Amino acid sequence: MGKVRIHEIADELGIKSKEVVEKARELGLDVKTASSGVSPEDAQNIVNFVMTGELPASAAPKKSPAPKKEERKKDLTDKKSVKTENINRTSESTSKAGVKKDNDKVKKSKPVSSKFDKKSETKSVNKERSQDSKPKGDKKSTLKEKSSESSSEKSEKRETLGQASAKRRRGIFIVKKKRPKVEPITEAPVIKKSEIGKENRVIAAVDETIAAKKAKKKAKKATPAPSSKETGVKLNLLEDRDIGGVSVDYTTEEIVLPDFSEELRIMEEPKSPSTLKPELPKQKQPVGRRGAQNKGKRSVSRTVPKKRQKKVEKNESAPSIVKIPEDCRVYEFAEKVNRTTGEVIKILFGLGKMVTKNDFLEKDEIEILADEFGVEVETINPLDELDYVSIYDAVEDEYLEERPPVITIMGHVDHGKTSLLDKIRESKVAEREAGGITQHVGAYQVEKDGKKITFIDTPGHEAFTEMRARGAQATDIVIIVVAADDGVKPQTVEALNHAKAADVPMIIAINKIDKPDANPDMVKSQLAELGYMPVDWGGEYEFVEVSAKSGQGIDDLLETIILQAEIMELKANPNRRAKAIVIESSLEKGRGPVATVILKNGTLRVGDNVICGRTFGRVRTILNDLGKQVKELGPSDPGVVVGLGEVPDAGEIMVAMDSDKQVRELAQKRAEYLRQKELSKSTKVTLDELGNLIAEGKIKSLPVIVKADVQGSLEAIKGSLEKLKNEEVKINIIHSGVGGITESDVSLANADENAIILGFNVRPTASIKQKAKQQGVEIKTYSIIYDLIDDVKALLSGLMSPVISEEGIGQAEVRETFTVAKVGTIAGCIVTDGVIRRNAKARLIRDGVVIYDTKISSLKRFKDDVKEVGKGYECGMMLENFNDIKVGDVIEAYEEKEEKATL
Numbered sequence: 077m078g079k080v081r082i083h084e085i086a087d088e089l090g091i092k093s094k095e096v097v098e099k100a101r102e103l104g105l106d107v108k109t110a111s112s113g114v115s116p117e118d119a120q121n122i123v124n125f126v127m128t129g130e131l132p133a134s135a136a137p138k139k140s141p142a143p144k145k146e147e148r149k150k151d152l153t154d155k156k157s158v159k160t161e162n163i164n165r166t167s168e169s170t171s172k173a174g175v176k177k178d179n180d181k182v183k184k185s186k187p188v189s190s191k192f193d194k195k196s197e198t199k200s201v202n203k204e205r206s207q208d209s210k211p212k213g214d215k216k217s218t219l220k221e222k223s224s225e226s227s228s229e230k231s232e233k234r235e236t237l238g239q240a241s242a243k244r245r246r247g248i249f250i251v252k253k254k255r256p257k258v259e260p261i262t263e264a265p266v267i268k269k270s271e272i273g274k275e276n277r278v279i280a281a282v283d284e285t286i287a288a289k290k291a292k293k294k295a296k297k298a299t300p301a302p303s304s305k306e307t308g309v310k311l312n313l314l315e316d317r318d319i320g321g322v323s324v325d326y327t328t329e330e331i332v333l334p335d336f337s338e339e340l341r342i343m344e345e346p347k348s349p350s351t352l353k354p355e356l357p358k359q360k361q362p363v364g365r366r367g368a369q370n371k372g373k374r375s376v377s378r379t380v381p382k383k384r385q386k387k388v389e390k391n392e393s394a395p396s397i398v399k400i401p402e403d404c405r406v407y408e409f410a411e412k413v414n415r416t417t418g419e420v421i422k423i424l425f426g427l428g429k430m431v432t433k434n435d436f437l438e439k440d441e442i443e444i445l446a447d448e449f450g451v452e453v454e455t456i457n458p459l460d461e462l463d464y465v466s467i468y469d470a471v472e473d474e475y476l477e478e479r480p481p482v483i484t485i486m487g488h489v490d491h492g493k494t495s496l497l498d499k500i501r502e503s504k505v506a507e508r509e510a511g512g513i514t515q516h517v518g519a520y521q522v523e524k525d526g527k528k529i530t531f532i533d534t535p536g537h538e539a540f541t542e543m544r545a546r547g548a549q550a551t552d553i554v555i556i557v558v559a560a561d562d563g564v565k566p567q568t569v570e571a572l573n574h575a576k577a578a579d580v581p582m583i584i585a586i587n588k589i590d591k592p593d594a595n596p597d598m599v600k601s602q603l604a605e606l607g608y609m610p611v612d613w614g615g616e617y618e619f620v621e622v623s624a625k626s627g628q629g630i631d632d633l634l635e636t637i638i639l640q641a642e643i644m645e646l647k648a649n650p651n652r653r654a655k656a657i658v659i660e661s662s663l664e665k666g667r668g669p670v671a672t673v674i675l676k677n678g679t680l681r682v683g684d685n686v687i688c689g690r691t692f693g694r695v696r697t698i699l700n701d702l703g704k705q706v707k708e709l710g711p712s713d714p715g716v717v718v719g720l721g722e723v724p725d726a727g728e729i730m731v732a733m734d735s736d737k738q739v740r741e742l743a744q745k746r747a748e749y750l751r752q753k754e755l756s757k758s759t760k761v762t763l764d765e766l767g768n769l770i771a772e773g774k775i776k777s778l779p780v781i782v783k784a785d786v787q788g789s790l791e792a793i794k795g796s797l798e799k800l801k802n803e804e805v806k807i808n809i810i811h812s813g814v815g816g817i818t819e820s821d822v823s824l825a826n827a828d829e830n831a832i833i834l835g836f837n838v839r840p841t842a843s844i845k846q847k848a849k850q851q852g853v854e855i856k857t858y859s860i861i862y863d864l865i866d867d868v869k870a871l872l873s874g875l876m877s878p879v880i881s882e883e884g885i886g887q888a889e890v891r892e893t894f895t896v897a898k899v900g901t902i903a904g905c906i907v908t909d910g911v912i913r914r915n916a917k918a919r920l921i922r923d924g925v926v927i928y929d930t931k932i933s934s935l936k937r938f939k940d941d942v943k944e945v946g947k948g949y950e951c952g953m954m955l956e957n958f959n960d961i962k963v964g965d966v967i968e969a970y971e972e973k974e975e976k977a978t979l
């Protein structure tokens with residue numbers, strides 16, 4: 077029996093391949109991508125699982141029995157309500173969009189994946205260990221209980237997903253488009269990770285792919301014979317299953333909506349699956365792979381409109397299964413499916429996507445297009461082939477040794493993070509900081525009882541949220557610092573949330589206990605209220621009382637860290653090439669790009685060839701945390717690496733490889749790929765967005781260029797700026813980078829009207845200042861993040877539409893009315909308050925209710941036209957387009973004022 081591919085199952089189920097991959101993994105199947113194959117039995121199990129949420133082991137029969145008649149009826153009655161809603165949808169694109177939206181909804185409501193569950197289970201083991209480090213006997217049973225609990229939770233979640241999936245499939249009768257009969261073409265060989273195994277094969281893989289691409293281009297016109305493997309088995313996984321009225325007909329162009337009354341009749345006279353199945357008229361062929369099995373009988377339907385027939389003929393040579401990179405460009409897609417770029421763009425336009433031929437397509441778009449063109453598409457991630465981290469991770473470590481824990485200190489501003497770390501390593505970092513705030517992530521190592529501990533000092537200001545999140549990622553244990561005299565603050569909660577989200581064990585350090593007003597119990601109770609119960613109160617969190625000033629409790633804290641680390645059994649293999657995480661990077665005078673890293677595995681040596689994201693280099697110098705040159709770094713060691721070609725992004729993984737050629741080629745390919753992708757994204761505008769812009773009259777955004785001294789600050793500023801927006805105005809970061817303000821930055825700003833340059837801890841040189849002045853480009857520099865953000869806020873406020881406020885200027889009471897033929901009603905009034913002005917806006921109020929909103933068209937004193945009449949005077953008034961004025965009405969005059977809006 078042949079294998080069934082994941083994307084084929086996804087196709088049958090009408091969900092995304094990714095979801096099927098997830099489900100398959102939950103079932104314990106070894107599938108990696110949409111192209112992975114499973115046995116037909118497993119395929120059936122996956123379908124059952126997705127549809128019903130039932131695990132195959134318990135649901136031993138391979139085909140789940142059809143639901144009982146009554147159940148079906150009930151289902152259908154429920155569905156009827158959905159029908160009314162759906163019935164209005166007539167256009168194909170609308171229906172598609174609808175289906176897509178539904179997909180999104182299901183995606184959103186999807187329960188946490190089992191992978192995550194597993195992760196949290198394992199982590200909970202660690203936590204569990206840390207909590208009751210005393211009664212070890214109970215641990216196992218508690219864990220068992222926990223895992224059984226979570227597995228029952230999981231099955232509940234699965235059910236929900238199953239139901240959701242089933243629901244989504246119900247209620248819509250889809251009649252897909254007629255597909256042209258198409259021939260498959262030779263596929264580009266895909267490099268499987270398992271085949272590669274070692275990092276030194278990466279380049280080979282990349283080269284092969286490129287060679288294959290070229291070969292494919294050549295082969296394209298030749299249209300080679302179809303491969304029997306691909307045209308093989310048709311999936312009939314759903315043929316005997318009630319999917320609530322979803323029936324697929326590939327022969328016509330319409331989308332028909334559900335007719336449940338018809339369905340009910342069918343239910344009353346149950347048919348065997350085989351009699352239900354031939355809803356596809358015999359003469360009409362399903363397309364692509366579906367059609368391939370009935371190749372001999374192929375014919376074009378006569379009912380297909382003429383225009384369509386032409387299209388079918390035209391696409392005789394279209395491939396049936398096309399392997400397409402996840403981020404394929406419009407023209408590349410068109411080439412691959414033998415269409416013109418115009419056709420592709422037209423379809424996307426119809427879906428509300430404005431793209432150019434060079435734009436990359438999203439995975440969803442590829443799926444929709446494939447559907448439209450009647451081709452089976454398998455998306456592959458080109459970065460998989462360039463993913464040096466996965467290739468590194470694929471090699472199993474055999475000789476693992478204990479490694480030091482990596483600790484991140486988090487907490488509210490001024491609660492003493494830097495002082496604490498300082499005390500621990502007996503240096504004075506805090507004194508060197510601008511504005512008293514820690515702005516860079518540093519990493520240091522200390523030794524306690526012969527055991528090393530690595531610390532990452534993550535700053536506490538709100539603007540560093542991103543950096544902190546990253547810190548947590550590189551971290552084994554988080555220390556949350558809370559000042560005993562200040563208690564829990566917003567950033568304490570944020571820090572707790574970050575640590576929790578990263579599933580990292582936490583230790584709470586109650587700092588400043590030397591202070592007279594220190595109240596550790598207050599901190600404990602505040603945290604207990606938030607769900608972080610101290611161990612000595614019967615909870616699971618270690619609280620240690622410390623003073624960064626006197627040093628009290630520091631030993632306790634270090635011991636607690638070491639204990640926690642021991643429980644976690646942190647291990648690494650020092651006998652292989654290095655893998656490290658970049659926690660900070662910058663451009664230094666005389667040194668070039670430098671990266672502060674923490675080794676995750678292996679040993680990094682001077683002379684190693686390393687790749688790091690899109691940059692690479694040969695390690696020229698390694699400095700340890702004390703700034704001393706060292707020859708190598710081992711697992712969990714922090715250090716500064718000099719020798720990279722460019723400043724890497726913080727959070728990027730650095731991996732050492734065998735040769736300079738390897739890292740160079742790989743990095744260049746990655747850089748080119750990512751650059752193209754970025755370029756493409758910046759040009760993408762959806763029709764919706766365009767509509768909004770048109771409605772507003774003009775595009776309102778503040779273009780900025782951000783330059784900062786280090787990557788961490790840059791990320792923090794970018795993060796904060798992106799948050800500064802409302803419906804009207806937004807920040808458009810047209811360029812950002814680490815390093816000084818350059819001439820090209822000024823030119824770039826000059827090219828864009830209103831663009832400004834924001835510099836953080838960087839200053840322009842005199843010549844650049846002059847150039848900026850000549851071109852009218854504003855450069856603003858800062859050394860405190862708050863100031864930068866505040867200034868930008870003010871700028872944005874100036875750009876926003878003014879707020880229109882109303883100000884009443886006067887009121888008059890109607891005492892008499894005169895109706896003049898061909899003129900209208902004149903109101904004889906007395907001004908009771910303020911003034912009444914001619915042409916002022918006015919509303920007529922009767923019994924306290926606004927009857928009409930208009931303006932004063934005529935204002936007279938006796939027979940003369942006047943501009944305004946003051947309080948206590950009589951006047952004659954006419955209202956524009958309103959004559960139904962009655963004695964006793966009140967006319968209120970007002971003015972509208974424009975005010976600058978603020979964020």
Ligand SMILES: Nc1nc2c(ncn2[C@@H]2O[C@H](COP(=O)(O)OP(=O)(O)OP(=O)(O)O)[C@@H](O)[C@H]2O)c(=O)[nH]1
Pocket residue numbers: 487488489490491492493494495496506512513514535536537587588589590591622623624625626
């Ligand atoms: N009395 C007393 N003062 C402390 C203690 N720890 C820190 N401080 C003081 O609290 C202030 C803030 O300390 P920092 O270490 O800069 O705090 P931080 O949390 O690193 O602050 P940011 O870097 O701004 O986020 C400094 O004036 C310290 O001297 C302590 O244990 N006792």
